[in-house]
Amino acid sequence: MSTIRPRPGLEGCEPYGAPELEVPVRLNVNENPYPPSEAVVAGIAAAVAGAAAGANRYPDRDFPALRTALADYLAVESGVRLPPERIWAANGSNEVMLHILQAFGGPGRPCLSFAPTYSMYPEYARDTLTPFVTERRSDDFTLGSPDSDDPGQGIQGITEAVRAHRPAVIIVASPNNPTGTALPTHQLRALLDAARGSGPVDLEGRPCDALVVVDEAYGEFRRPGVPSALELLEDNPHLVVTRTMSKAFGMAGLRLGYMAAGTSVVEALRVVRLPYHLSALTQAAALAALGHREELMAQVASLRAERDELVTWLRSRGLTAHDSDANFVLFGPFADRDAVWRDLLDDGVLIRVVGPPGYLRVSVGTPEETARFRAALTRTLSSPEHTTAQEALA
Ligand SMILES: Cc1ncc(COP(=O)(O)O)c(C=O)c1O
Numbered sequence: 478m479s480t481i482r483p484r485p486g487l488e489g490c491e492p493y494g495a496p497e498l499e500v501p502v503r504l505n506v507n508e509n510p511y512p513p514s515e516a517v518v519a520g521i522a523a524a525v526a527g528a529a530a531g532a533n534r535y536p537d538r539d540f541p542a543l544r545t546a547l548a549d550y551l552a553v554e555s556g557v558r559l560p561p562e563r564i565w566a567a568n569g570s571n572e573v574m575l576h577i578l579q580a581f582g583g584p585g586r587p588c589l590s591f592a593p594t595y596s597m598y599p600e601y602a603r604d605t606l607t608p609f610v611t612e613r614r615s616d617d618f619t620l621g622s623p624d625s626d627d628p629g630q631g632i633q634g635i636t637e638a639v640r641a642h643r644p645a646v647i648i649v650a651s652p653n654n655p656t657g658t659a660l661p662t663h664q665l666r667a668l669l670d671a672a673r674g675s676g677p678v679d680l681e682g683r684p685c686d687a688l689v690v691v692d693e694a695y696g697e698f699r700r701p702g703v704p705s706a707l708e709l710l711e712d713n714p715h716l717v718v719t720r721t722m723s724k725a726f727g728m729a730g731l732r733l734g735y736m737a738a739g740t741s742v743v744e745a746l747r748v749v750r751l752p753y754h755l756s757a758l759t760q761a762a763a764l765a766a767l768g769h770r771e772e773l774m775a776q777v778a779s780l781r782a783e784r785d786e787l788v789t790w791l792r793s794r795g796l797t798a799h800d801s802d803a804n805f806v807l808f809g810p811f812a813d814r815d816a817v818w819r820d821l822l823d824d825g826v827l828i829r830v831v832g833p834p835g836y837l838r839v840s841v842g843t844p845e846e847t848a849r850f851r852a853a854l855t856r857t858l859s860s861p862e863h864t865t866a867q868e869a870l871a
Contacts, residue, residue, distance in 0.1 A: 486603060486606075487603075490603075493596070493597060493600055495829060496827075498822070498827055500822065500825050500826070500827045501825040501826075501849070502825055502826040502827065502842065502846045502849045502850065503827050504805075504826065504827060504828050504839050504840040504841075504842050504846060504850060505827045505828050505829040505840065506729075506829070506840065507654070507695070507724060507803070507804055507805050507840045508723070508724070508727075508729050508840065509724060509725065509726070509727035509729070509776065509780070509804070510840075510841075510842040510843045510846060511727055511776045511843065512727070513727060513728075513766075513769075513773065514772060516769070516772070517766065517769045517772060517773060520765045520766075520768065520769055521762045521765045521766060523765070524761040524762060524764060524765035525758050525761050525762050525765075527761060528757040528758050528760070528761035529758065531757065532757060532758075534757075535752075535753045535757075536753050536755065536756055536757035536760055537757075537760065538752055538753055539747070540566065540755055540760050541561060542760075542764060543566060543755075543760050543763055543764055543767075544561035544562075544564040544565070544566065544735075545561040546763075546764055546767040546768075547561075547564050547566060547735050547767070548560065548561045548563070548564050548737075549767075550767055550770055551564075551707060551720070551737060553770075554696075554697060554705075555696075555705040555707045555708070556708075557705070557707040557708055557710065557737075559707075559710070559737050562740050562743060563710075563737055563738060563739065563740055563743060564735055564736070564737055564743070565735060565736050565738070565742075565743045565746050565747075566733060566734065566735035566736075566755060566763075567734055567735075567750065567754060567755065568732040568733070568734070568754065568755065568759065569721065569723065569732045569733065569734040570692065570694055570719045570720065570721040570723070570734025570735070570736070571597060571601075571734065572732075572734060572754070573719050573734045573735065573736050573746075574597075574598075574601050574648065574690065574692070574719060575601050575604065575605065576746045576749055576750055577601075577646060577688070577690060577717065577736075577742075577746065578601045578602060578604075578605040578607050578646060579605050579749040580742075580745040580746055580748065580749045581645050581646050581688050581745065582601075582602065582605045582606075582607030582645055582646055583605060583606055583607055583645075584606050584607075584608075585608070585677065586607060586608075586644075586645035586646070586677050587607065587608040587609070587610050587642055587643070587644045587645060587646075588601075588602045588607045588608070588609050588610070588644060588645065588646045588647070588648060589610050589611070589612065589638070589639065589642050589644035589646070589647045589648075589687075590609070590610075590611050590612075590647070590648045590649065591611065591612050591613070591614045591620060591649055592611045592612070592613060592614065593614065593618070593653075593655065593656060593832050593833055594611075594614075594648075594649075594650050594653055594654065594655075595650050595653075595654045595655075595692065596831070598648050607645075607646070610642050610644070612634075612635070612638045614653075614656075614658075617658070618653060618656040618658040618799065619658055619660055619661065619664060620632065620635045620649075620660060620664045620667075620668065621634060621635065621664075632663075632664065632667040635664075635667060635668060635671060636667065636670075636671040639668070639671040639672060639675045639687065640671065640675050643675060643676060643677055643684075643687075644675070644676065644687045645676050645677050645685075645687060645688065646687065646688045646690060647668065647672060647687050647688070647689045647690065648690045648692060649665075649668065649689070649690070649691055649692065650691075650692040650694070651665070651691055651692070651693060651696075651706065652693075652695040652696070652698065652699060652801070652802035652803040653803075654694070654695070654803065654805070655805070655807050655829070655831045655832040655836075655838045656799055656801075656807050656832065657695075657799055657800065657801025657802055657803040657805060657806060657807060658799070658800075658801075658802065659699050659700075659703045659802035660691075662704055662708075662709070665691065665706055665709060666709065668689060669689055669709065669713045669715070669716060672686055672687040672688075672689050672715055673686050673715070674686060675687050676688070686714075686715040687715065688715050688717060688742070689713070689715055689716050689717070690717045690718075690719060690736075691706035691716065691717070691718050691719070692719050693705060693706060693707075693718055693719060693720050694719070694720065694721045694723070694724055694734075695724055695725075695802065695803035695804060696720060696725075697724070697725030697726075697774065697777055698724070698725060698777065698780065698781055698784070698801075698802060698803050698804050699802040700781070700802055703802055705718070706718045707737060710737060710738070710739075714739040714741070715739075716738065717736050717737070717738040717742055718736060718737045718738070719734065719735070719736040720734065720735055720736065720737075721733070721734040721735070722734070722735075722763065722766065724804060725774055725777050725780075725804070726766065726770070726773050726774065727773050727776070728763075728766050728773070731759065731762055731763060731766065732759065733759060733762075733763045733766075780804050780841050783841050783842075783844065783847055784801055784803075784804060784805075784806060784841045787806050787839070787841060787847060788800065788801065788806055790851060791806065791808045794854070794855075794858060796808050796809065797809060797810065804840060804841045805838050805839060805840045805841060806838070806839055806841070807832050807833075807836050807837075807838050808836065808837060808838075808839065809833075809835045809836035809837055810833075810834070810835030810836055811835050811836075811837070811863075812835070814830055814834075814835055814836065814837050815830060816862070816863075817837060817854075817857055817863070818830050818837060820853070820856075820857040820860070820863075821850070821853045821854065821857060824849075824852075824853035824856065824857075825849065825853070826849055826850050826853045828840070828850070
């Protein structure tokens with residue numbers, strides 16, 4: 478019998494991932510439901526063919542052309558112009574965040590996040606031997622208003638929590654998954670202020686700043702008037718903003734995530750990345766996709782409108798549906814959310830059991846997919862066994 482064992486800390490851990498089920502309507506992993514057009518596919522295929530012709534060589538380790546194209550995209554999308562040296566990319570923003578914790582986390586250097594939030598953060602921490610600590614978001618899933626009367630909450634509470642944990646890294650998703658909440662700028666500023674001098678001490682015993690990572694995977698779906706944290710980069714060298722081509726861009730299959738930060742952060746990430754981590758084919762495909770950005774992003778406005786209509790519709794059914802700046806909606810509460818999830822699946826609609834107890838998350842699909850979801854949920858809600866959590870308590 479074999480006695481090989483993974484290292485302590487991995488016992489009993491399951492690989493991360495939502496169920497991958499073959500069903501007609503998949504609204505469970507916040508993908509963009511619109512596949513790329515034939516023209517985009519042809520453009521990517523031609524670029525990949527060109528890269529394949531030189532595939533006997535290793536790719537460019539620092540991919541300057543791709544970083545320039547990503548910087549150009551950010552300038553158009555958010556109005557913030559950055560030099561390519563301040564951009565870094567990897568195989569999905571997942572890998573960017575892993576690089577961040579490889580470089581800035583580690584034993585004795587905690588990572589702080591605010592729950593409920595994206596469930597991969599503890600996994601990046603585990604994989605880099607980084608202690609992971611959480612604080613609670615307030616009832617509106619923000620970091621709390623300055624006048625919060627909930628003790629320990631509000632900006633004051635956040636500041637105290639940051640100082641108490643002395644985290645090396647703070648990760649905050651905005652818009653947040655699974656709640657859809659974008660953080661107001663004054664809260665991000667307060668978090669950045671609290672992070673100054675609140676990180677671990679350096680070898681000379683001087684306190685460092687905690688690195689604040691704002692995960693904007695869903696940034697392009699934010700509602701009009703909601704600013705991006707990119708605007709705060711100028712005044713905050715300890716800020717990192719991560720983005721991805723997986724969501725609004727409709728390129729989840731490409732695996733391309735990136736970040737904007739100060740050059741010293743980028744330099745630290747270059748130390749820990751594997752050599753040639755971004756294949757020549759990925760670089761070529763991403764560059765080609767960025768060249769079609771207007772076409773690929775054409776659906777973002779209609780997805781936003783579809784999302785807002787979905788929120789209104791869910792509320793009209795007597796459910797709580799949270800305002801969302803992302804391409805999904807958190808709704809509930811249900812006495813037995815697993816039963817609702819199964820009923821929907823039986824009707825061919827796959828959504829996600831995630832978030833606060835009693836709640837479910839549905840991604841915004843095409844109008845046809847959303848109509849299937851509404852019809853399936855209407856059937857479920859009208860079945861005699863079904864109760865909402867409020868009804869169960871009544
Ligand atoms: C908040 C958040 N951040 C990051 C990611 C990872 O995205 P990527 O596909 O770029 O790795 C996701 C994916 O669902 C997400 O929800």
